[in-house]
């Protein structure tokens with residue numbers, strides 16, 4: 001395995017390091033990324049025509065085996081001495097995810113289209129990994145930069161204020177990648193000094209099968225950051241366990257009808273809260289709360305209270321103020337302007353009143 005360059009900067013922040021301890025250990029090569037561990041956990045998926053139900057049962061057992069193995073390696077078992085199995089937990093994930101493309105349910109829309117037969121669902125994603133850009137990103141949270149960011153096309157919801165609308169709505173000509181080609185790009189990002197590979201879009205969810213296939217070819221130790229709108233299915237959450245090291249999850253709407261009205265995202269609160277709980281169970285979590293004008297009491301307040309009560313007051317949270325009207329934001333009266341100083345102050349006050357003590361500053 002090639003040794004990536006050591007990034008030189010770590011935020012001097014005790015709580016950031018505590019909530020992302022394993023991530024920091026992977027960045028400095030003291031621990032292994034989950035996808036590398038997953039390659040060493042043996043499974044037997046059976047014949048190629050095994051049903052998805054049968055594969056999921058094997059996946060459940062293999063997840064337990066993975067968690068045991070992760071614990072052993074983190075406690076000092078010699079990772080290099082463990083031989084690669086004929087078929088691994090990561091291979092099993094690839095098999096399940098590839099079959100899922102035949103009747104897509106990666107996100108909560110559950111379109112059921114056969115993407116292998118070139119049918120398209122709500123997100124517009126087909127069967128060829130479609131990438132907008134790949135670069136070293138310096139504008140993410142301090143603990144993530146420099147971040148090796150891969151922007152993929154399409155999105156599973158449709159925010160009228162989308163800043164990345166040319167990507168989420170397929171208004172750009174994408175670059176197409178095969179898994180082994182994209183794996184070289186991922187390795188290069190790490191070897192150039194990126195701390196992580198940041199899977200984002202649009203939305204990474206429709207491309208989960210392609211991402212898992214890609215990481216079958218990646219050989220460097222690099223933490224995987226799953227940078228998502230949180231609107232994915234329970235099946236996707238199960239495949240992410242043992243793959244995503246850091247869940248960088250958006251949480252932008254409260255339990256009312258804002259998500260449906262602004263982002264065409266039915267049942268957003270239920271889906272988003274479920275996925276945040278799963279993320280905390282299987283990885284490390286950084287939550288992004290995008291503050292929208294006029295959405296303090298209906299959205300920010302219930303979100304920060306829910307985080308404090310259900311994920312803990314030490315959860316790493318980025319209360320984000322960079323909203324600006326974009327794309328079709330003018331269709332929503334309160335979204336036609338930027339935030340006021342009073343709204344920003346109130347959002348921080350709400351987070352503090354909820355008891356959150358680990359805010360990105």
Ligand code: SF4
Pocket residue numbers: 155156157158159161162163164165168201202203229263
């Ligand atoms: S989730 Fe993000 S990328 Fe998708 S439509 Fe909303 S703002 Fe755009």
Ligand code: SF4
Pocket residue numbers: 104105106107108109110111112113120121122123124125155156205206
């Ligand atoms: S990922 Fe795309 S095709 Fe699959 S269920 Fe979601 S919107 Fe539909």
